[in-house]
Amino acid sequence: MKPISIPQCDSGKPRDECGIFGIYGNPKAANLTYLGLYALQHRGQESSGIASSDGHHIYRYAGMGKVVDIFREEQINHLQGHLAIGHNRYSTTGSSFLRNAQPFRSESILGPIVLAHNGNLTNAGALRYELEKKGHIFQTTIDSEVIVHLMAKSGIDSFLDALIFALKQVRGAYSLLVMNRDRIYAVRDPYGFRPLVIGRLGDSFAVASETCAFDIIDAKYVREVEPGEMVELSENGIASYRPFEKKEQSLCVFEYIYFSRPDSTIFGRSVYDMRVRLGRRLARQAPVEADIVVPIPDSSVCAAIGYSRESGVPYELGLIRSHYIGRTFIEPTQKIRDFGAKIKYNAVRASVEGKRMVVVDDSIMRGTTMRKIIKMFRTAGAKEIHVRISAPPTKFPCFYGIDIPTHKELIASSHTIEEIRKYLRVDSIEYMSVETMIEALDEPDMHFCTACFDGDYPCELDEMGEENQKYLFEDDEIDGYY
Numbered sequence: 001m002k003p004i005s006i007p008q009c010d011s012g013k014p015r016d017e018c019g020i021f022g023i024y025g026n027p028k029a030a031n032l033t034y035l036g037l038y039a040l041q042h043r044g045q046e047s048s049g050i051a052s053s054d055g056h057h058i059y060r061y062a063g064m065g066k067v068v069d070i071f072r073e074e075q076i077n078h079l080q081g082h083l084a085i086g087h088n089r090y091s092t093t094g095s096s097f098l099r100n101a102q103p104f105r106s107e108s109i110l111g112p113i114v115l116a117h118n119g120n121l122t123n124a125g126a127l128r129y130e131l132e133k134k135g136h137i138f139q140t141t142i143d144s145e146v147i148v149h150l151m152a153k154s155g156i157d158s159f160l161d162a163l164i165f166a167l168k169q170v171r172g173a174y175s176l177l178v179m180n181r182d183r184i185y186a187v188r189d190p191y192g193f194r195p196l197v198i199g200r201l202g203d204s205f206a207v208a209s210e211t212c213a214f215d216i217i218d219a220k221y222v223r224e225v226e227p228g229e230m231v232e233l234s235e236n237g238i239a240s241y242r243p244f245e246k247k248e249q250s251l252c253v254f255e256y257i258y259f260s261r262p263d264s265t266i267f268g269r270s271v272y273d274m275r276v277r278l279g280r281r282l283a284r285q286a287p288v289e290a291d292i293v294v295p296i297p298d299s300s301v302c303a304a305i306g307y308s309r310e311s312g313v314p315y316e317l318g319l320i321r322s323h324y325i326g327r328t329f330i331e332p333t334q335k336i337r338d339f340g341a342k343i344k345y346n347a348v349r350a351s352v353e354g355k356r357m358v359v360v361d362d363s364i365m366r367g368t369t370m371r372k373i374i375k376m377f378r379t380a381g382a383k384e385i386h387v388r389i390s391a392p393p394t395k396f397p398c399f400y401g402i403d404i405p406t407h408k409e410l411i412a413s414s415h416t417i418e419e420i421r422k423y424l425r426v427d428s429i430e431y432m433s434v435e436t437m438i439e440a441l442d443e444p445d446m447h448f449c450t451a452c453f454d455g456d457y458p459c460e461l462d463e464m465g466e467e468n469q470k471y472l473f474e475d476d477e478i479d480g481y482y
Protein backbone atom coordinates (compact mmCIF):
# COMPACT_ATOMS: atom_id res chain seq x y z
CA MET A 1 0.00 0.00 0.00
CA LYS A 2 1.23 3.46 -0.77
CA PRO A 3 -0.16 6.85 0.22
CA ILE A 4 -1.94 8.72 -2.56
CA SER A 5 -2.48 12.41 -2.64
CA ILE A 6 -6.08 13.64 -2.48
CA PRO A 7 -6.53 16.65 -4.78
CA GLN A 8 -8.15 19.50 -2.85
CA CYS A 9 -10.49 20.19 -5.75
CA ASP A 10 -12.29 16.87 -5.22
CA SER A 11 -15.35 18.77 -4.07
CA GLY A 12 -15.58 20.08 -7.64
CA LYS A 13 -15.61 23.64 -6.29
CA PRO A 14 -13.40 26.63 -6.97
CA ARG A 15 -10.81 26.99 -4.25
CA ASP A 16 -11.13 29.62 -1.61
CA GLU A 17 -8.79 32.56 -1.66
CA CYS A 18 -7.29 33.95 1.54
CA GLY A 19 -8.43 35.07 4.94
CA ILE A 20 -6.94 38.00 6.84
CA PHE A 21 -7.25 39.20 10.43
CA GLY A 22 -5.69 42.05 12.40
CA ILE A 23 -6.07 43.58 15.85
CA TYR A 24 -4.69 46.71 17.48
CA GLY A 25 -4.47 47.63 21.16
CA ASN A 26 -4.63 44.30 22.93
CA PRO A 27 -1.87 42.61 24.96
CA LYS A 28 -3.11 39.26 23.64
CA ALA A 29 -3.01 40.41 20.01
CA ALA A 30 -1.29 37.29 18.63
CA ASN A 31 -3.53 34.90 20.55
CA LEU A 32 -6.66 36.68 19.30
CA THR A 33 -5.27 36.66 15.76
CA TYR A 34 -4.74 32.91 16.05
CA LEU A 35 -8.41 32.51 16.98
CA GLY A 36 -9.50 34.83 14.17
CA LEU A 37 -7.48 32.81 11.66
CA TYR A 38 -8.97 29.60 13.02
CA ALA A 39 -12.47 30.98 12.27
CA LEU A 40 -11.31 31.96 8.76
CA GLN A 41 -9.75 28.58 7.97
CA HIS A 42 -12.27 27.94 5.15
CA ARG A 43 -10.66 30.80 3.17
CA GLY A 44 -7.28 29.09 2.86
CA GLN A 45 -5.63 25.95 4.17
CA GLU A 46 -2.23 25.85 2.51
CA SER A 47 -0.30 28.06 4.92
CA SER A 48 -0.88 30.41 7.78
CA GLY A 49 1.13 33.10 9.53
CA ILE A 50 1.00 35.77 12.23
CA ALA A 51 3.16 38.87 12.68
CA SER A 52 2.98 41.01 15.81
CA SER A 53 4.67 44.12 17.19
CA ASP A 54 5.31 45.54 20.65
CA GLY A 55 6.08 48.96 19.22
CA HIS A 56 9.81 48.20 18.90
CA HIS A 57 10.22 44.75 17.38
CA ILE A 58 8.28 42.77 14.84
CA TYR A 59 7.80 39.05 15.54
CA ARG A 60 6.64 36.62 12.87
CA TYR A 61 5.84 32.94 12.59
CA ALA A 62 4.38 31.09 9.59
CA GLY A 63 4.05 27.51 8.49
CA MET A 64 2.48 25.18 5.94
CA GLY A 65 -0.90 23.62 6.66
CA LYS A 66 -3.83 24.50 8.88
CA VAL A 67 -3.86 26.95 11.77
CA VAL A 68 -4.17 24.32 14.51
CA ASP A 69 -1.28 22.31 13.07
CA ILE A 70 1.10 25.27 12.72
CA PHE A 71 0.83 27.20 15.97
CA ARG A 72 1.63 25.86 19.44
CA GLU A 73 1.42 27.83 22.68
CA GLU A 74 5.15 28.39 22.55
CA GLN A 75 4.94 30.17 19.18
CA ILE A 76 1.97 32.28 20.21
CA ASN A 77 3.83 33.33 23.39
CA HIS A 78 6.78 34.34 21.26
CA LEU A 79 4.56 36.64 19.16
CA GLN A 80 4.60 39.52 21.61
CA GLY A 81 2.98 42.90 21.40
CA HIS A 82 -0.30 44.75 21.28
CA LEU A 83 -0.82 44.69 17.52
CA ALA A 84 -0.85 41.74 15.13
CA ILE A 85 -1.97 40.70 11.68
CA GLY A 86 -2.49 37.19 10.34
CA HIS A 87 -3.13 35.42 7.07
CA ASN A 88 -4.50 32.08 5.88
CA ARG A 89 -3.34 31.35 2.40
CA TYR A 90 -4.65 29.49 -0.52
CA SER A 91 -2.41 30.40 -3.43
CA THR A 92 -4.12 32.22 -6.26
CA THR A 93 -0.74 33.54 -7.36
CA GLY A 94 2.58 31.98 -6.47
CA SER A 95 3.19 28.38 -5.53
CA SER A 96 2.44 26.71 -2.27
CA PHE A 97 5.66 26.82 -0.32
CA LEU A 98 6.79 28.42 2.90
CA ARG A 99 8.61 31.35 1.32
CA ASN A 100 5.25 32.52 -0.05
CA ALA A 101 3.41 32.25 3.28
CA GLN A 102 2.05 35.55 4.54
CA PRO A 103 2.18 37.93 6.36
CA PHE A 104 5.10 38.93 4.15
CA ARG A 105 7.75 40.88 6.06
CA SER A 106 10.57 43.02 4.74
CA GLU A 107 12.92 45.74 5.95
CA SER A 108 13.07 49.04 4.11
CA ILE A 109 14.02 52.68 4.46
CA LEU A 110 10.51 53.12 5.86
CA GLY A 111 11.26 50.54 8.57
CA PRO A 112 9.64 47.11 8.64
CA ILE A 113 6.71 46.57 6.29
CA VAL A 114 4.46 43.60 7.01
CA LEU A 115 1.70 42.74 4.60
CA ALA A 116 -1.26 40.33 4.38
CA HIS A 117 -3.26 40.30 1.15
CA ASN A 118 -6.52 38.78 -0.02
CA GLY A 119 -7.14 39.17 -3.76
CA ASN A 120 -5.16 39.27 -7.00
CA LEU A 121 -3.35 42.21 -8.55
CA THR A 122 -3.95 42.19 -12.28
CA ASN A 123 -0.94 44.33 -13.25
CA ALA A 124 1.59 42.81 -10.83
CA GLY A 125 3.51 41.10 -13.66
CA ALA A 126 4.16 44.34 -15.53
CA LEU A 127 5.08 46.21 -12.34
CA ARG A 128 7.42 43.46 -11.23
CA TYR A 129 9.12 43.33 -14.61
CA GLU A 130 9.81 47.08 -14.47
CA LEU A 131 11.14 46.81 -10.91
CA GLU A 132 13.35 43.82 -11.74
CA LYS A 133 14.79 45.70 -14.72
CA LYS A 134 15.86 48.38 -12.23
CA GLY A 135 17.60 45.83 -10.04
CA HIS A 136 14.94 44.94 -7.49
CA ILE A 137 15.34 41.45 -6.08
CA PHE A 138 12.15 39.73 -5.03
CA GLN A 139 11.98 37.28 -2.15
CA THR A 140 8.73 35.52 -3.12
CA THR A 141 6.58 34.78 -6.12
CA ILE A 142 3.45 36.37 -4.67
CA ASP A 143 1.92 39.32 -6.50
CA SER A 144 1.60 41.48 -3.35
CA GLU A 145 5.37 41.85 -2.95
CA VAL A 146 5.33 44.58 -5.60
CA ILE A 147 3.46 46.81 -3.13
CA VAL A 148 6.38 46.67 -0.70
CA HIS A 149 8.91 47.46 -3.45
CA LEU A 150 6.84 50.37 -4.72
CA MET A 151 6.62 51.77 -1.18
CA ALA A 152 10.34 51.39 -0.53
CA LYS A 153 11.40 53.08 -3.77
CA SER A 154 8.87 55.91 -3.52
CA GLY A 155 11.31 58.32 -1.87
CA ILE A 156 8.45 59.38 0.42
CA ASP A 157 9.22 59.59 4.15
CA SER A 158 5.71 59.05 5.48
CA PHE A 159 4.68 55.37 5.70
CA LEU A 160 1.05 56.25 5.00
CA ASP A 161 1.86 58.37 1.94
CA ALA A 162 4.24 55.74 0.59
CA LEU A 163 1.51 53.11 0.93
CA ILE A 164 -0.97 55.33 -0.91
CA PHE A 165 1.66 56.01 -3.61
CA ALA A 166 2.18 52.26 -4.09
CA LEU A 167 -1.50 51.36 -4.09
CA LYS A 168 -2.29 54.02 -6.69
CA GLN A 169 -0.11 52.02 -9.10
CA VAL A 170 -1.61 48.57 -8.58
CA ARG A 171 -4.82 47.34 -10.16
CA GLY A 172 -7.12 44.46 -9.35
CA ALA A 173 -8.50 43.05 -6.14
CA TYR A 174 -7.05 43.68 -2.72
CA SER A 175 -8.28 43.58 0.82
CA LEU A 176 -5.04 44.32 2.52
CA LEU A 177 -3.52 44.64 5.98
CA VAL A 178 -0.22 46.50 6.21
CA MET A 179 1.55 46.77 9.55
CA ASN A 180 4.62 48.60 10.78
CA ARG A 181 5.95 48.81 14.34
CA ASP A 182 3.09 50.87 15.70
CA ARG A 183 0.07 50.78 13.44
CA ILE A 184 -2.06 48.73 11.07
CA TYR A 185 -3.58 49.92 7.81
CA ALA A 186 -6.63 48.07 6.49
CA VAL A 187 -7.33 48.86 2.84
CA ARG A 188 -9.95 47.74 0.34
CA ASP A 189 -9.53 48.31 -3.39
CA PRO A 190 -11.83 50.90 -5.00
CA TYR A 191 -13.98 48.16 -6.63
CA GLY A 192 -14.46 46.41 -3.28
CA PHE A 193 -14.09 42.89 -4.73
CA ARG A 194 -13.19 41.13 -1.48
CA PRO A 195 -14.78 41.76 1.91
CA LEU A 196 -13.12 43.44 4.89
CA VAL A 197 -14.91 44.27 8.14
CA ILE A 198 -14.12 46.24 11.30
CA GLY A 199 -14.92 45.03 14.82
CA ARG A 200 -14.40 46.19 18.37
CA LEU A 201 -13.30 44.29 21.46
CA GLY A 202 -13.30 46.60 24.48
CA ASP A 203 -10.75 49.28 23.63
CA SER A 204 -9.21 47.22 20.81
CA PHE A 205 -10.12 47.41 17.14
CA ALA A 206 -10.04 44.38 14.88
CA VAL A 207 -10.28 43.89 11.11
CA ALA A 208 -11.10 40.65 9.32
CA SER A 209 -12.27 39.14 6.06
CA GLU A 210 -15.53 38.03 7.67
CA THR A 211 -17.41 38.65 10.90
CA CYS A 212 -17.20 34.99 11.99
CA ALA A 213 -13.65 35.93 13.08
CA PHE A 214 -15.14 38.47 15.51
CA ASP A 215 -17.69 36.08 17.02
CA ILE A 216 -15.01 33.65 18.17
CA ILE A 217 -13.25 36.39 20.21
CA ASP A 218 -16.47 38.11 21.39
CA ALA A 219 -15.74 41.23 19.34
CA LYS A 220 -18.65 43.29 18.01
CA TYR A 221 -19.08 44.01 14.33
CA VAL A 222 -18.83 47.77 13.74
CA ARG A 223 -18.92 48.26 9.96
CA GLU A 224 -17.24 47.42 6.67
CA VAL A 225 -14.05 48.96 5.38
CA GLU A 226 -15.68 50.66 2.38
CA PRO A 227 -14.43 50.10 -1.17
CA GLY A 228 -11.54 52.52 -1.73
CA GLU A 229 -11.17 53.23 1.99
CA MET A 230 -7.99 53.03 4.00
CA VAL A 231 -8.44 52.66 7.77
CA GLU A 232 -5.59 53.33 10.16
CA LEU A 233 -5.56 51.56 13.54
CA SER A 234 -3.26 53.20 16.06
CA GLU A 235 -3.13 54.48 19.62
CA ASN A 236 -5.42 57.28 18.46
CA GLY A 237 -8.20 54.80 17.62
CA ILE A 238 -9.28 54.54 14.01
CA ALA A 239 -8.85 57.10 11.25
CA SER A 240 -10.28 56.86 7.75
CA TYR A 241 -8.73 58.01 4.45
CA ARG A 242 -10.13 57.90 0.93
CA PRO A 243 -7.14 58.54 -1.30
CA PHE A 244 -8.24 56.61 -4.40
CA GLU A 245 -10.26 57.50 -7.45
CA LYS A 246 -13.80 56.17 -7.14
CA LYS A 247 -14.69 53.10 -9.24
CA GLU A 248 -17.93 51.28 -9.85
CA GLN A 249 -18.56 48.96 -6.92
CA SER A 250 -17.93 45.32 -7.97
CA LEU A 251 -18.53 43.10 -4.94
CA CYS A 252 -17.69 39.46 -5.60
CA VAL A 253 -21.08 37.76 -5.81
CA PHE A 254 -19.40 34.37 -5.32
CA GLU A 255 -18.65 35.40 -1.72
CA TYR A 256 -22.41 35.17 -1.11
CA ILE A 257 -22.96 32.11 -3.32
CA TYR A 258 -20.17 29.94 -1.97
CA PHE A 259 -17.04 31.33 -0.30
CA SER A 260 -17.98 33.10 2.90
CA ARG A 261 -19.28 31.35 5.97
CA PRO A 262 -23.08 31.56 6.35
CA ASP A 263 -22.70 32.83 9.92
CA SER A 264 -20.79 35.87 8.64
CA THR A 265 -21.90 39.33 7.64
CA ILE A 266 -20.02 40.70 4.64
CA PHE A 267 -20.72 43.66 2.37
CA GLY A 268 -23.16 44.75 5.09
CA ARG A 269 -25.51 41.75 4.72
CA SER A 270 -25.85 38.28 6.25
CA VAL A 271 -24.42 35.54 4.04
CA TYR A 272 -27.05 33.12 5.35
CA ASP A 273 -29.92 35.41 4.35
CA MET A 274 -28.47 36.00 0.89
CA ARG A 275 -28.04 32.27 0.27
CA VAL A 276 -31.57 31.45 1.44
CA ARG A 277 -32.88 34.19 -0.86
CA LEU A 278 -31.07 32.59 -3.81
CA GLY A 279 -32.67 29.23 -2.95
CA ARG A 280 -36.13 30.76 -2.71
CA ARG A 281 -35.78 32.53 -6.05
CA LEU A 282 -34.49 29.34 -7.63
CA ALA A 283 -37.59 27.47 -6.43
CA ARG A 284 -39.82 30.08 -8.07
CA GLN A 285 -37.83 30.01 -11.28
CA ALA A 286 -37.40 26.25 -11.56
CA PRO A 287 -40.10 24.35 -9.66
CA VAL A 288 -40.36 20.59 -9.93
CA GLU A 289 -42.68 17.86 -8.60
CA ALA A 290 -40.51 16.13 -6.02
CA ASP A 291 -40.51 14.36 -2.64
CA ILE A 292 -37.33 15.81 -1.11
CA VAL A 293 -34.86 18.69 -1.45
CA VAL A 294 -31.25 17.63 -0.84
CA PRO A 295 -28.21 19.93 -0.61
CA ILE A 296 -24.67 19.11 -1.69
CA PRO A 297 -23.03 19.84 1.67
CA ASP A 298 -21.81 22.09 3.08
CA SER A 299 -22.00 25.22 0.98
CA SER A 300 -25.41 24.52 -0.62
CA VAL A 301 -27.28 23.89 2.62
CA CYS A 302 -28.69 27.43 2.91
CA ALA A 303 -29.84 27.56 -0.73
CA ALA A 304 -31.53 24.16 -0.29
CA ILE A 305 -33.30 25.45 2.84
CA GLY A 306 -34.52 28.41 0.78
CA TYR A 307 -35.67 26.12 -2.04
CA SER A 308 -37.51 23.89 0.42
CA ARG A 309 -39.22 26.78 2.23
CA GLU A 310 -40.41 28.36 -0.99
CA SER A 311 -41.55 25.15 -2.68
CA GLY A 312 -42.93 23.35 0.38
CA VAL A 313 -40.92 20.24 -0.62
CA PRO A 314 -39.33 18.75 2.54
CA TYR A 315 -35.62 19.32 3.17
CA GLU A 316 -33.63 16.11 3.68
CA LEU A 317 -30.04 15.15 4.33
CA GLY A 318 -29.40 12.88 1.39
CA LEU A 319 -25.63 13.19 1.23
CA ILE A 320 -23.03 13.14 3.99
CA ARG A 321 -19.67 14.83 3.58
CA SER A 322 -16.65 13.67 5.51
CA HIS A 323 -14.71 16.44 7.24
CA TYR A 324 -11.80 14.24 8.23
CA ILE A 325 -9.80 13.94 5.03
CA GLY A 326 -6.07 14.54 5.27
CA ARG A 327 -3.75 15.41 2.44
CA THR A 328 -2.85 11.81 1.72
CA PHE A 329 -4.67 8.53 1.95
CA ILE A 330 -3.59 4.91 1.90
CA GLU A 331 -4.54 3.62 -1.51
CA PRO A 332 -6.91 0.63 -1.44
CA THR A 333 -5.28 -2.57 -2.68
CA GLN A 334 -8.37 -3.42 -4.67
CA LYS A 335 -9.67 -0.94 -7.27
CA ILE A 336 -12.72 0.93 -6.06
CA ARG A 337 -14.67 2.93 -8.62
CA ASP A 338 -14.96 6.70 -8.01
CA PHE A 339 -12.84 6.28 -4.91
CA GLY A 340 -11.85 10.00 -4.76
CA ALA A 341 -15.50 11.09 -4.51
CA LYS A 342 -16.38 8.25 -2.10
CA ILE A 343 -13.74 9.43 0.35
CA LYS A 344 -15.58 12.73 0.59
CA TYR A 345 -19.24 11.89 0.09
CA ASN A 346 -21.75 9.15 0.74
CA ALA A 347 -25.45 9.03 -0.12
CA VAL A 348 -27.99 8.34 2.66
CA ARG A 349 -29.99 5.40 1.35
CA ALA A 350 -32.70 5.75 4.03
CA SER A 351 -33.33 9.30 2.86
CA VAL A 352 -33.20 8.98 -0.95
CA GLU A 353 -34.41 5.46 -1.80
CA GLY A 354 -37.50 5.54 -4.01
CA LYS A 355 -37.63 9.36 -3.88
CA ARG A 356 -37.95 12.06 -6.52
CA MET A 357 -35.10 14.35 -5.52
CA VAL A 358 -34.29 18.00 -6.08
CA VAL A 359 -30.51 18.23 -5.65
CA VAL A 360 -29.46 21.82 -4.90
CA ASP A 361 -25.89 22.93 -5.47
CA ASP A 362 -24.33 26.39 -5.69
CA SER A 363 -22.06 25.83 -8.67
CA ILE A 364 -20.69 23.27 -11.12
CA MET A 365 -17.12 23.69 -12.35
CA ARG A 366 -15.87 20.67 -14.32
CA GLY A 367 -18.93 18.54 -13.52
CA THR A 368 -16.91 15.41 -12.72
CA THR A 369 -17.66 15.39 -8.99
CA MET A 370 -21.35 16.10 -9.50
CA ARG A 371 -21.57 13.20 -11.95
CA LYS A 372 -20.12 10.86 -9.33
CA ILE A 373 -22.48 12.13 -6.64
CA ILE A 374 -25.45 11.59 -8.96
CA LYS A 375 -24.27 8.03 -9.49
CA MET A 376 -24.21 7.57 -5.70
CA PHE A 377 -27.82 8.76 -5.48
CA ARG A 378 -28.85 6.35 -8.25
CA THR A 379 -27.07 3.47 -6.53
CA ALA A 380 -28.86 4.40 -3.30
CA GLY A 381 -32.20 4.01 -5.12
CA ALA A 382 -33.24 7.58 -6.08
CA LYS A 383 -36.20 7.46 -8.48
CA GLU A 384 -35.78 10.85 -10.17
CA ILE A 385 -33.00 13.42 -9.86
CA HIS A 386 -33.50 17.09 -10.69
CA VAL A 387 -30.47 19.34 -10.27
CA ARG A 388 -30.99 23.01 -9.41
CA ILE A 389 -28.05 25.42 -9.24
CA SER A 390 -28.38 28.57 -7.11
CA ALA A 391 -26.16 30.58 -9.49
CA PRO A 392 -25.72 31.03 -13.26
CA PRO A 393 -23.45 28.65 -15.25
CA THR A 394 -19.77 29.37 -14.41
CA LYS A 395 -18.18 30.01 -17.82
CA PHE A 396 -15.18 32.25 -17.20
CA PRO A 397 -12.13 32.17 -14.91
CA CYS A 398 -11.64 34.70 -12.13
CA PHE A 399 -8.66 37.06 -12.04
CA TYR A 400 -9.55 38.71 -8.76
CA GLY A 401 -8.44 36.15 -6.22
CA ILE A 402 -10.55 33.03 -6.72
CA ASP A 403 -9.09 29.90 -8.29
CA ILE A 404 -11.77 28.95 -10.79
CA PRO A 405 -10.70 26.38 -13.41
CA THR A 406 -9.65 27.63 -16.84
CA HIS A 407 -12.12 28.37 -19.60
CA LYS A 408 -11.65 25.01 -21.31
CA GLU A 409 -12.06 23.06 -18.06
CA LEU A 410 -15.36 24.71 -17.12
CA ILE A 411 -18.12 22.44 -18.39
CA ALA A 412 -20.59 25.31 -18.91
CA SER A 413 -18.24 27.27 -21.14
CA SER A 414 -18.31 24.66 -23.89
CA HIS A 415 -21.53 22.70 -23.33
CA THR A 416 -25.22 23.51 -23.53
CA ILE A 417 -27.45 22.96 -20.50
CA GLU A 418 -28.93 19.89 -22.24
CA GLU A 419 -25.44 18.47 -22.80
CA ILE A 420 -24.62 19.02 -19.13
CA ARG A 421 -27.85 17.24 -18.17
CA LYS A 422 -26.93 14.26 -20.31
CA TYR A 423 -23.37 14.20 -18.95
CA LEU A 424 -24.62 14.21 -15.36
CA ARG A 425 -27.35 11.67 -16.22
CA VAL A 426 -30.10 13.57 -14.44
CA ASP A 427 -33.77 14.00 -15.25
CA SER A 428 -33.55 17.80 -15.40
CA ILE A 429 -31.16 20.62 -14.61
CA GLU A 430 -31.69 24.37 -14.25
CA TYR A 431 -29.41 27.25 -13.33
CA MET A 432 -30.31 30.80 -12.36
CA SER A 433 -29.73 33.56 -14.88
CA VAL A 434 -27.45 36.48 -13.97
CA GLU A 435 -30.56 38.71 -13.89
CA THR A 436 -32.57 36.45 -11.55
CA MET A 437 -29.56 36.02 -9.29
CA ILE A 438 -29.16 39.80 -8.91
CA GLU A 439 -32.94 40.17 -8.51
CA ALA A 440 -32.88 37.52 -5.77
CA LEU A 441 -30.20 39.37 -3.83
CA ASP A 442 -32.54 42.37 -4.06
CA GLU A 443 -30.19 45.10 -2.83
CA PRO A 444 -30.43 48.10 -5.16
CA ASP A 445 -27.50 49.87 -3.50
CA MET A 446 -25.12 46.96 -4.17
CA HIS A 447 -23.30 46.31 -7.45
CA PHE A 448 -21.72 42.95 -8.00
CA CYS A 449 -18.92 41.50 -10.08
CA THR A 450 -20.46 38.71 -12.17
CA ALA A 451 -17.49 38.17 -14.50
CA CYS A 452 -17.17 34.41 -13.99
CA PHE A 453 -20.74 34.08 -15.30
CA ASP A 454 -20.89 36.68 -18.07
CA GLY A 455 -17.24 37.55 -18.83
CA ASP A 456 -17.83 41.20 -17.98
CA TYR A 457 -14.59 41.92 -16.06
CA PRO A 458 -14.90 45.22 -14.16
CA CYS A 459 -11.18 45.97 -13.98
CA GLU A 460 -8.54 45.67 -16.73
CA LEU A 461 -6.72 42.36 -16.82
CA ASP A 462 -3.42 43.50 -18.33
CA GLU A 463 -1.17 40.53 -18.86
CA MET A 464 -3.33 38.05 -16.98
CA GLY A 465 -3.75 34.92 -19.08
CA GLU A 466 -5.96 32.05 -18.11
CA GLU A 467 -3.18 29.63 -17.51
CA ASN A 468 -0.61 31.87 -15.93
CA GLN A 469 -2.42 33.76 -13.21
CA LYS A 470 -1.25 31.51 -10.42
CA TYR A 471 2.33 31.02 -11.50
CA LEU A 472 2.88 34.43 -13.00
CA PHE A 473 6.38 34.87 -11.64
CA GLU A 474 7.69 31.33 -11.75
CA ASP A 475 9.66 29.09 -14.05
CA ASP A 476 8.33 25.63 -14.73
CA GLU A 477 10.56 24.19 -12.06
CA ILE A 478 9.48 25.02 -8.55
CA ASP A 479 12.19 24.62 -6.03
CA GLY A 480 10.04 23.53 -3.10
CA TYR A 481 10.40 24.40 0.55
CA TYR A 482 13.14 26.28 2.19
Ligand code: SF4
Nearest residue numbers: 252253398449451452
Ligand atom coordinates in the same frame (compact mmCIF):
# COMPACT_ATOMS: atom_id res chain seq x y z
S1 SF4 B 1 -15.08 36.79 -11.39
FE1 SF4 B 1 -16.55 35.66 -10.11
S2 SF4 B 1 -15.33 34.84 -8.41
FE2 SF4 B 1 -14.10 36.46 -9.39
S3 SF4 B 1 -14.54 38.36 -8.26
FE3 SF4 B 1 -15.97 38.28 -9.99
S4 SF4 B 1 -17.80 37.23 -9.14
FE4 SF4 B 1 -16.10 36.84 -7.75
